Amino acid sequence: MQRILLVMIFGVVILTGCSLDDGKSENEIQTGSSASWVYHFVKWENESYVVTEEEVKEEKIGAEIGEVTFYSHQESSDTSGNFSNKYEEGTKYYEITDINPKEAIAIKVQEGKFIKAVISDIWEEENL
Helix, strand or coil: CHHHHHHHHHHHHHHHHHHCCCCCCCCCCCCCCCCCCCCCEEEECCEEEEEEEEEECHHHEEEEEEECCEECCCCCCCCCCCEECCCCCCCEEEEECCCCCCCEEEEEEECCEEEEEEEHHHHHHHHC
16 A cells, blocks of 8 residues: 555656746747857848947838748757847848848848847957
8 A cells, every 4th residue: 555655646746847848838929048059140031130329210110021921039059041049930031231231131020120230240340
């Protein structure tokens, strides 16, 4: 009898330990990025752009040029397509009227608000 009770208690402890999680449901959307990413970025036309905190005035926004097609907060070597580690799928990319898109683009973060993203090579030269 004691053996059965001991096995039951051990089983409950094992099952309880295996079911612990970080408190988030499977379907919960991640809005932050993994701590292992060096910086937030987007990809467009096979180029990586570092997301800055610099706002772009709406009157400087040109044509829509693309959107995020794949989002992940998990660090990975597969960042193909219009990838972002910060913005969800559907987030729009725009030209900035007085800047070559091979240097910087704008990301629409909410209605009427755009953030500048700088090509990673340029950003690294200026910041690292």
